[in-house]
Amino acid sequence: MSRVTTTDLYEVTMAMSYLREGMDRPATFSLFVRALPPARGFLVAAGLEDALDFLSDYRITAQDVQDFAAVLNRPAEDLAPLLGLRFTGGVRAVPEGRLVLAGEPLLEVTAPLPIAQLVETYLLNQLSHQTAIASKAARCVIAAAGHPLVDFSLRRTHGPQVGFHIARLGALVGFAGTSNVLAAAELGIPAVGTMAHSYVEAFPSEEEAFRAFARAHLGPLTFLVDTYDTERGVRTAARVLRDLDRGPGSAVRLDSGDLGRLAARAREILDTAGLPGVRIVASGGLDEYAVDRLVRAGAPIDVYAVGTRVGVAADAPYLDSAYKLVEYDGRPVMKLSSAKVTAPAPKQVHRRPGYADVIGLLEEPPPADGHPLLETVMRDGRRVTPRGSPAEARARFLTDLAQLPAEARRITDPVAPRARVSDRLAALTDRVRRDLETGTRPPPGPPR
């Protein structure tokens, strides 16, 4: 699967035209989310590592040129100028795990116009969907209020590839484990999971199933107790765990029904059986809303397993992201079309206390009480920072989360802080807009 041809056709048609016209001067594109979904009070920047891998490896091969030619119905010679093209530009970006707001660039690319254009589709894809899913997972962490969370989403994500991403993004925001074996093995995340209803059904009785499971697996056990009747299942689990003296560290899992009520009943049964150390795991259609309700109601659930709804970011499965040209050959540019106005010029975001962020021009002096969000991560097509680890991203996430205003952390009806545009950026935006509306061509060269 070529990552070069994993692109919208128009990137190719535009690049061909740029090359034909000799338009290969530096261009800056800014990738940002225009507006947050109503159910989001913040976003968690994610996808950067995959984006940088893509840019580092980018090279148009002869096969890619053939594929371009085939879908355009043109002779391969016409596409020859694209052959061998690499990404030779610079990238400034918000590191993974940081919280960002609407309008704040997640990433800015500066490179010769044709190549800066060609990489659009892949960059948008990775940053958009990974940021959408990391943000959903982060809300689960808030809702769980310190209870461990684990990821069970692989079976219903949009393909196995994103199932891998989600395991990583969960770890990035503080999940305790994943059911995804590949992700656990490759990323060193704890793997979790025990048995399905089918396992219990395959044996003549629930008790025989639990005992067989205990024979195959040393150490703590987790028994799924709701295949037939949940209370009976908990009693059976308690009996088997006590008989085998395997209580400490073990757990029962509830996967259906009124989880709060069943967890309370299970806790009573386990405590009465002298098994206060046996934990309760809840799963089954959980997301941050359900976890929040259960935690607030004081349900005696020790571990929350979230799955499908988190893995597809069900209430906000996409972001209104854009990759916009903001400068070409030193000339700031912008788009005026209704409701999608973009501000011109390369930018920096300064985070100030209380998320009073300021989006300004790259070269503006920072506010005294702010620090910049975008860092230079690639220069001349090469990474200039080491590959970030999930642990580092998690540390950034937790630091940013601790300072997020309470109303942005809310699970229901969150209110996102709004970044302010600096006076200089606002003035430049007005000037470029006026020039465009009056048809005045701005002077070439650095305009500010």
Add this chain to the structure above:
Amino acid sequence: MSRVTTTDLYEVTMAMSYLREGMDRPATFSLFVRALPPARGFLVAAGLEDALDFLSDYRITAQDVQDFAAVLNRPAEDLAPLLGLRFTGGVRAVPEGRLVLAGEPLLEVTAPLPIAQLVETYLLNQLSHQTAIASKAARCVIAAAGHPLVDFSLRRTHGPQVGFHIARLGALVGFAGTSNVLAAAELGIPAVGTMAHSYVEAFPSEEEAFRAFARAHLGPLTFLVDTYDTERGVRTAARVLRDLDRGPGSAVRLDSGDLGRLAARAREILDTAGLPGVRIVASGGLDEYAVDRLVRAGAPIDVYAVGTRVGVAADAPYLDSAYKLVEYDGRPVMKLSSAKVTAPAPKQVHRRPGYADVIGLLEEPPPADGHPLLETVMRDGRRVTPRGSPAEARARFLTDLAQLPAEARRITDPVAPRARVSDRLAALTDRVRRDLETGTRPPPGPPR
């Protein structure tokens, strides 16, 4: 990326236990969608080809065993019984493109219990997300009412891999093209797309951009006309197309604003300019709801480009799918837990006129006016039918769609037909439930 370790951990822990207990008799698992999302009147079966590729290639390697051992913190020897395991079973399934209803098996696997269990996660993942997205795309086809539809979703799908699936699934339900170069090249789908707003902005003026584009590309052109002012953009496009005598087959694209009103204005401008053959393409946040409104309002739009919302199936991004054990070693099994009762035994679905489908036991005689939906596609781990082409799947889809009741085709508030359970399946379900509730162990061997 190993497809064997792309699995939930519990498949592995269960398989280990089954092997230890000598439980390797044939098991049948049924994969179905429990209930349709409220916004769906039908589902389009999809994902089968990828599922069969997975099963055909399945083989647990030494590396897989090492990965299993690593995440389980166990010595690799403990996992040795898994080494070399292949899928040796049979598969009956609904061919891609056919319409299915809630409760109807999309696929049934019969294989030795450990291997039938191990393939669960991957099968569920592929069939669930591909069916969800194909069903969304199918609704767009209904809404477009004969107008060509194209897929622009790649930039915001959940990863590039599913972007490829979507291009294929769009073609499967009758889309006319995709922006995805890789998918177009590999699948022979027409590739579509022209220019972005950034292209227009990179030139000193819109007209210079259009003229440069025309120099690079022979044949029909599509100009994006809403970068600055849409009506002015259409006039500029008309002037350039007329000057260059490139009108026939060319188009203008509207990507923002009130598309119906702007299309009407664009049509007037183009007609007045003597360019009745220049078509109008609309894009920008379109889905079946928006397309339906525009078509019903008589907007003079010739081609609809759908993207993000379709690519993520935004209003129903996942299906309530399940992979349930229905028979082990000739014994029908089922689950009783609240709201998730499953019917036992291998099944067949018979489609009757008006979608009066009957879900029955596999060996039941078919109703006189019905035909079976599930076909044998794999036996002893090998495909027994040729790989299906998108064209064949499309033919099945169109045939099924033509017979779908009008209320199920509705874009808003569709009403899905409901399949009936056969008397014999209902009687067996009652009997197995009674046995489970009274703790009676069913007799071994074929029970019916």
